[in-house]
Amino acid sequence: MAQKPSIPKGTRDFSPVEMAKRNYIFDTIREVYALYGYQQIETPAMETLQTLMGKYGEEGDKLLFKVLNSGDCMCKISDEELLARNSTHLAARLCEKGLRYDLTIPFARYVVMHREELLMPFKRYQIQPVWRADRPQRGRYREFYQCDADVVGSDSLLNEVELIQIMDTVFTRFGIRVQIKINNRKILTGIAEAIGAGDKIVEITVAIDKLDKIGIEGVNKELEACGLGAEAMEKLQPIISLSGTNEEKLDIIAQVLKDSESGMKGIEETRFILDTLENCQINNELQLDLTLARGLNYYTGAIFEVKALDVQIGSITGGGRYDNLTGILGLPGLSGVGISFGADRIFDVLNQLDLYPENALEGTQVLFINFGEQETAFALKSLAELRKAGIRAEIYPDVVKLKKQMNYANGKQIPFVAFIGEQEIKDNTLTVKNMATGEQSVMTTKDLIDFLQS
Numbered sequence: 001m002a003q004k005p006s007i008p009k010g011t012r013d014f015s016p017v018e019m020a021k022r023n024y025i026f027d028t029i030r031e032v033y034a035l036y037g038y039q040q041i042e043t044p045a046m047e048t049l050q051t052l053m054g055k056y057g058e059e060g061d062k063l064l065f066k067v068l069n070s071g072d073c074m075c076k077i078s079d080e081e082l083l084a085r086n087s088t089h090l091a092a093r094l095c096e097k098g099l100r101y102d103l104t105i106p107f108a109r110y111v112v113m114h115r116e117e118l119l120m121p122f123k124r125y126q127i128q129p130v131w132r133a134d135r136p137q138r139g140r141y142r143e144f145y146q147c148d149a150d151v152v153g154s155d156s157l158l159n160e161v162e163l164i165q166i167m168d169t170v171f172t173r174f175g176i177r178v179q180i181k182i183n184n185r186k187i188l189t190g191i192a193e194a195i196g197a198g199d200k201i202v203e204i205t206v207a208i209d210k211l212d213k214i215g216i217e218g219v220n221k222e223l224e225a226c227g228l229g230a231e232a233m234e235k236l237q238p239i240i241s242l243s244g245t246n247e248e249k250l251d252i253i254a255q256v257l258k259d260s261e262s263g264m265k266g267i268e269e270t271r272f273i274l275d276t277l278e279n280c281q282i283n284n285e286l287q288l289d290l291t292l293a294r295g296l297n298y299y300t301g302a303i304f305e306v307k308a309l310d311v312q313i314g315s316i317t318g319g320g321r322y323d324n325l326t327g328i329l330g331l332p333g334l335s336g337v338g339i340s341f342g343a344d345r346i347f348d349v350l351n352q353l354d355l356y357p358e359n360a361l362e363g364t365q366v367l368f369i370n371f372g373e374q375e376t377a378f379a380l381k382s383l384a385e386l387r388k389a390g391i392r393a394e395i396y397p398d399v400v401k402l403k404k405q406m407n408y409a410n411g412k413q414i415p416f417v418a419f420i421g422e423q424e425i426k427d428n429t430l431t432v433k434n435m436a437t438g439e440q441s442v443m444t445t446k447d448l449i450d451f452l453q454s
Helices: 016-035 057-062 079-084 087-094 104-113 158-174 185-194 198-208 211-225 230-240 246-256 261-277 343-353 373-388 402-411 422-427 445-453
Strands: 046-048 066-068 095-099 122-131 143-152 178-184 285-288 302-308 317-322 336-342 366-368 393-395 416-419 430-434 440-443
Touching: 016 122, 016 143, 016 158, 016 343, 046 104, 057 198, 066 087, 104 122, 104 143, 104 336, 143 158, 143 343, 158 178, 158 261, 158 302, 158 317, 158 336, 178 185, 178 261, 185 198, 185 230, 185 246, 185 261, 198 211, 211 230, 246 261, 246 285, 261 285, 261 302, 336 343, 366 373, 366 402, 373 393, 373 422, 373 445, 416 445, 430 445, 440 445
Parallel strands: 178 285, 366 393, 366 416
Antiparallel strands: 046 095, 066 095, 122 143, 143 336, 178 302, 302 317, 317 336, 416 430, 430 440
16 A cells, blocks of 8 residues: 655645635735835745855754755765765755745845846845744744845835834734834844953854743853853843833943943934834834844844734744845845744734634635536526626536535535526526525526625
8 A cells, every 4th residue: 555645844735725814814914015115026945055054143054955956966976975974064065055044135135136126225025935944843834934025225214113013014904912022133232242242142142032932041051051151141131131111121221231332322223213113003012122132143233023912922023134134145235124924823823813804715606506518508608707797606517416516515615506497597597595594596697796796
């Protein structure tokens, strides 16, 4: 007996009902992006490893899916290299391409390649899958969709304000209560300097970014392991546990960072964003979180993260400012800021909270029963009129027992069924059954169109 097929861990199939839900997510996000003037692009699933490597930090590089070179890629590998079993070395020799880890680095590459064609500031959005060789768990997949929006070519903090408004608008439309967290990498740099560990900014941000997952004790163990001294650790503790209103936190951290030029610049930027949003009628809570680090190395200014309040799950949106990202790829001096919605986690949240509107899951509106050649010929004319009017309609393709056709309608939750017999053909009418109530009505095709459109 043949082995039952399977799919790779961390990937999923999606049924028609699930795809209707996912398209509701994509369409909602797409509509909001368009409201704010963002335009859509797409980039290849594969990028060169030269583009990808070194952009996500050491941990990120380990999670890249590498693609073997085509052809006889082993022909240039010596027996000594194989016997050495150095996977990093072999991967470098055997692989020139990798699946994209996110959409931001491919976007930076796109900007560098197409710089002369782009009108600045350039506001783009992108909805495509990404891949990470991560350990699969609830809410974390190896293949998942991101829904990114970025603007490059502008240093204005109004872009950060606008992106927070976009996040707030999207989750308000979904009906998901969220907390939008904000911090600034310049503040984190200032904190590292203030505790005498300016050379360990990367290690500090990577560790405290895991606070929600491993707790304060776990963070301290990681910091100790990377060589942070006892005095620096002691100074860091009250900063990590700082509480109060956003204004109170800013005032306190300003005192701590008063001698750090970078830290004070971060406080100034954060204060502007928070003060500006006071007049923008944000529906969800906006919280300054000084432990928010967003472990990716390319962020240089404001950073964002969104947490769902009614479901236990990781962040469902994140992003930030990256002043030097295109510089890494050969185009210095171009500032950017962006966000990314985690569509798969949003899908899980909406499922758990059952927040999908009824019309998001609507499929076929009316099914024509197939009684034979003559009836089908009449039905095809009605179907053409219905579809021209935007009504989703289909005919059962085979002449089979009525019970089987009705079971098909029930299985697909089609709300109306149309019958055509000799009398209907003679009168140029349809007999339409409401599957929920069982009520039947005789009407013309135009009557049915008017009824369904109303």
